[in-house]
Amino acid sequence: MKKIILGLSMATLILTGCSGASTKTSGNTDVAWRYIKDLPVPKGYEVQKGVAGPLAGNIGDYVVVAGGANFPHKSVLEGGPKVVYSDLYLMKKVKNGLELVKHTQLPKEIGYGTAISTDKGIYYVGGTYQSGISNEVLFITLNADKTDVVVKTIGTLPFNYHSGVAVLRGDDIYIVSGKQDGKDSKNFYKYNLTTGKTTALKMFPGTERSQPVGQILNNGSEDLLYVFGGGTGVAFTDGYAYNFAKDTWVKVKNVELKNKGISLLGANSVKLNSNEMLVIGGFNKDVWDDANLKLGSLKGKELEKYRHNYFTMDPQDFNWNKEMLVYDATNNTWKSIGQVPFMAPCGEGLVKIGETIYSINGEIKPGVRSERIYQGTIIKD
Secondary structure, eight states, rough: OOOOOOOOOHHHHHHHGGBBBOOOOOTSEEEEEEEEEOOOOTOOOOOOOOOBBOOEETTTEEEEOOOOOEOOOSOTTTTOEEOOOOOEEEEETTTTTTEEEEEEEEEEOOOEEEEOOOOOOOOOOOOOOOOSSEEEEEEEEEEEESOOOOEEEEOOOOOOOESSSSETTTEEEEEEEEEETTTBOOOOOEETTOOOOEOOSSSSSOOOOOOOOEEEEEEEESSEEEEEBBBBSSSSOOOEEEEEEEEEEEEEEOOOOOTTTOOTTEEEEEEEESEEEEOOOOOOHHHHHHHHHHHHHHHHHHHHHHHHHHHHHHGGGGOOOOOEEETTTTEEEEEEEEEOOOOOOOEEEEEEETTTEEOOEEEEEETTEOOEEEEEEEOOO
C-alpha cells in the first residue's frame, strides 16, 4: 500500500513559489504541492474571483474545467447575486503545470453536478443552471486534433439532480443522495447508458443529505460503492458501502481521527488506487451546525449582527478541514497524511492524472472563492 506524506506550511509554499516544496520520509512517498496558475478570467469580466462547484475532469492528459459559481458583483452580506458560468477551459498537462488550449462556452451555464472522468470522455450528471436544475447526462469529448471539446446531451433522468455522488460501473451510472427534485435525498438509482433506463435501487440507509463524497473501492474481495459525510442543516460524519451484487448497504467506519468526527460536507475526493480514496476539504461540523441553527432562528437585529459577524470572519476562523484524509477500504480505516498548504477548499474541482493531482478553485469561506489552481505531485522512491 502506497503511503503519502505531506507536511508543508503556507510560508514554505509562498517562499518556494512555483518551484513547489515537499517533505519526504525514508522509504515512503511524498507529495509536492505548488501553485501553478489562476483559472482564466470568464468572458465579459475583468477578473477571475474563483468558482465553487465547477465541472472538473480529465480526458487523458487534458483537463476540462467549466461552469461553477461565485458572487462577482457584491458579497453575500451585501445581498450580491450568485452567478453561474458557462465558460469552459480546456487545458493540457505539461511539464510545468497546465497549458490553456481553448477557452470556449458551454451551451448553457452549469455547476454543482457530478463529473465522471473516463479515457474516452467526461460524463456530467445533473447540475444547477442560473435558473433551474438539470436532469441531463452530458458527455464531453475532444475533437479529432484535441484543440476543442464536443459537448453532447446523451440522456435524461426522471428527476433533476445536483450535489450528490455519481459513479460509473460498466455501462451504468449510479446516483445516490444529493438534491433530487429540489430536496435533500437518500434515493439511489442506476442509469444505463445503453438503454437510457433509470432503475431504483436499495435506498441509502443514512439521513437524507447533499454534498457527500463517494468512490468505488475494493475491500480486498469485491468492489463496493463507499459514501461518506454530506449534510443538511447539520453536517454528517457517517459512512456506508453498497454491494452491487446483493443490492444492500452496510455501515462502515465513520470519518474520524483520534475518535473525533470530521465533516466532509462540501469536500471532494479522488481514487488513489483500487482500495484507497483521498479526500480534501469539508466544512467544520460545529461551525456549520451552529450557523444553520442561528441563521434560521434568529430575528431582527440579532440576526443582522450574527450575519455580519459570520460573513466577515477570516477564512481560517471557519476551521474547515485541511487534513488530507485517506480511506482504506481493505482495512476500513481513516488516516491523515498531512495538511494541504493552502486554504481549505470546499466545492473545489479535484482531478487526478497518473501521479498528479489538481486542486482547482473552491470556496475558502462562505461566499468567497479562490481563483488558484494547485498541483500536487505524488513522488515515488
